[in-house]
Amino acid sequence: MVDHEFGDQHTELKLSIIEKYLKFFTTALRGKFRELWYIDGFAGTGYRTIRHQAVPPSLISEGEPERIERRRGSAKIAIDVYPRFDFLVFIENKPSYVRALEELRANHPDRRIVVVKNDANDGLKSLIAANNWTSTRAVIFLDPYGMEVDWSTLETIARTGAIDVWYLFSLAGFYRQATRDHDALDEDKRAALTRMLGTDAWERELYKATPVNDLFGGSDPSMRRDADVTALEAYAKARLETIFGAVLDPLPLPLHERPQRFSLFFCISSRKPAAIGLARKIGNHILKAGISS
Ligand SMILES: C[S@@+](CC[C@H](N)C(=O)[O-])C[C@H]1O[C@@H](n2cnc3c(N)ncnc32)[C@H](O)[C@@H]1O
Incomplete structure (x- = not known):
């Protein structure tokens, strides 16, 4: 058994949101399309390991030994969703996690499951290119x-x-790479941001000349990013809206930590008003329930 330790309470919330949407999806669309697929781009092992620290004995308690708990990760949650998905694709690049996913598949011989050992970007692009999306x-x-x-x-x-996407966007990646001080940007940071945002316009749009008083009372304009975390999240949302039919307001994660590290976006690729309307209504309902949790 391979241990995959990750996340905390925000992982719990994120996975409960995904599970709720998957249940809605297969319930609402069953019988309306030839096939319903679940595709996990960063599938992990199917489980996650939570290590509960030992509690030392004290005057009022006997203490507790370290305890290991295993909970379901996204791949196993998707397998368990009812009504079922017709086909599940798990993409993962870490060999030991791929082996764990293959074991998970072997434990469900009645299901159509493919485990792909690949980079998520390459795997997703070839999977999408190989399918005809009219009836899936x-x-x-x-x-x-x-x-x-x-x-x-x-x-x-x-x-x-034809695909709805739940995307855990790394807002921390955005604000760490897009340094406040323009001079601190380097080519690696620029490349990472451009790859994530799909444009190099962020450098013009996010940085402004700001006069800084020098020691002699003169003013030396330096380029700075004024956009705060909220503005960067809005920037990311506006970028996603240029390619998707609709993008909902994201859920900040972790919910009660500032600055948040992630934004959980729900992006709808359909351009059909009825499909967008339904996905938007359910997505918003699930996200709002998440915010008040
Ligand atoms: C946060 S974990 C995913 C957890 C999973 N959703 C779950 O609930 O169990 C991220 C996973 O992505 C994998 N990974 C990282 N970079 C990857 C890449 N470029 N392509 C495919 N998988 C990648 C890691 O090995 C790790 O298993």
């Missing part, structure tokens, strides 16, 4: 640790008009 609808979950999702992958997904 899918949900993709993009749950990277950081800034691994390329803009070109999102464009490929959005062009299908």
Whole structure:
């Protein structure tokens, strides 16, 4: 058994949101399309390991030994969703996690499950190119640790008009790479931001000349990013809106930590008003329940 330790309470909330949407999706669309797919771009192992620290004995308690708990990760949650998905694709690049996913697949011989050992961007692009999206609808979950999702992958997904995406966007990646001081930007930071946002316009749009008084009373204009975390999140949302049919207001994660590290976006690739209306209504309902949790 491979241990995959990650996340905390925000992971719990994120996965409960995904599970609720997956249940809605297969319930609402069953019988309306030939096939319903679940695609996990950063699938992990199917489980997550939570290590509860030992509690030392004290005057009022005997203490507790360290305890290991295993909970379901996104891949296993998707397998368990009822009504069922017709086909599930788990993409993962870490060999030991791929083996764990293969074991998970072997434990469900009655299901159509494919485990793809690949980079998420390459895997998603070839999977999407190999399918005809007229009679298939899918949900993709993009749950990277950081800034691994390329803009070109999102464009490929959005062009299908047939896939809903839950995207854990690394806002911390955005505000760390887009340094406040323009002089601190380097070529690696620029490349990472451009790959994530799909344009190099962010450098012109986010940085402004700000006069800084020098020691002699003169003023030396320096370029700075004034946009705060909220403005950067709005910038990311506006970028996603250029390619998707609709993008809902994201859920900040962790919910009660400032600055937030992630924004959980729900992006709808359909351009059809009825499909957008339904997905928007349910997505908003689930996200609002998440905010008040
Ligand atoms: C946050 S975890 C995903 C957890 C999973 N959604 C779950 O609920 O169990 C991110 C996963 O992405 C994998 N990963 C990181 N970079 C990747 C890439 N470029 N392509 C595919 N998988 C990647 C990591 O090995 C890790 O398993």
